[in-house]
Amino acid sequence: MTILEKIIAHKKQEVAQLRKEVQVEKLVKSPNFQRVPLSLKKSLLSVGSTGIIAEYKRKSPSKGIINDQADIVDVTNGYLSANVAAQSILTDTEFFGGNIMDVMKARTVNETTPILRKDFIVDGFQIVEAKAIGADVILLIAACLTKEELKNYGKLAEDLGLDVLYEIHTEEELEKIDADNKIIGINNRNLKTFKVDLEHSIELASKIPDTCVKVSESGISDPRIITGLKEYGFQGFLIGENFMKTEDPGLACQEFINKIG
Known part of the structure; x- marks a missing residue:
């Protein structure tokens, strides 16, 4: 069983339990449900955008504890001061400590x-929940969803006014998505082996329609990589561990952004 399969199996049990405890009606009545979500697409494409989607995560299956001391409010304020294009927050508890x-x-x-609620979506309930907690964007991982699920969950998110970041790692996964005008994230980390390969992402980027916004995810540790990725049409860059492994993630983010050419 791969780490991804393990995570998905656990997530399905977790959500089934949650559905018993929390009614969808209750989520719909929450104050955040009434707010108009911010657009990730607009933020990434706006003039002068840094393109950086800075992530908050405490731990990961491949690295163990990354930073379980940094306070979410402090990190958020630091990221905002650094002028990030968006913020990504891991909400999985079991494997990522969020x-x-x-x-x-x-x-x-x-x-x-914009705030991306980063989790393993396996049920429409989680999409309604994302809006109820104040997220603007959800992540749909093509590796663990069928073509039908990607379409239905994408439609539900859209109906709720949320943006969707569709994550792929292979050409087969790209083919599962009606990619036109979507935000497509290429995970540089293979979710089965957890190895990082930027060359693979660059190759895959050429297969994505020009109408899409391309986001590069994982393994970006040098500002020069951003400059190189921009040449291949990437407009968004999701970075977490590189900032979170420091004592002051907000400051690390600011210093990184200052170095982007």
């Missing part, structure tokens, strides 16, 4: 910048 409260706390200090 939770939905992280998004809710970040939202209290961040009214201007």
Whole structure:
């Protein structure tokens, strides 16, 4: 069983339990559900955008504990000061040490910048929940969803006003998505082996329609990599571990952005 299969199996059980405990009606009545979500697409394409989607995560299956000391509000304020294009927050508890409260706390200090609720979506319930906790964007991972699920979950998110970041790692996964005008993220890390390969992403980028916004995810540790990726049409860059492994992720992010040519 790969790490991804393990995560998905656990997630399905977790969501089934959650559905018993929390009614969708209750989510719809939450204050955040009434707010108009911010557009990730607009933020990435706006003139002068840094393109950086800065992530908050405490741990990961491949690295163990990355940073379980940094406070979500402090990190959020630091990222906002660094002028990130968006913020990504891991809400998976079991494997990444996150939770939905992280998004809710970040939202209290961040009214201007899109928040991506990063999790393993296996049920429409999680999409409604994402809006209820104040997220603007959800992640749909093509590796663990069928073509039908990608279409249905994408439609549900759209109906709720949320943007979708579709994550792929292979050409087969790209073919599962009706890619026109979508935000497509290429994960440089193979979710089965957790190895990082930027060349593979660059090759895959050429297969993505020009109407899409291309995002490069994982393994970006040098500002010069951003400059290179921009030449291949990437407009968004999701970076987490590189900032989170420092004592002050916001400052690390600021210094990184200052070095982008």
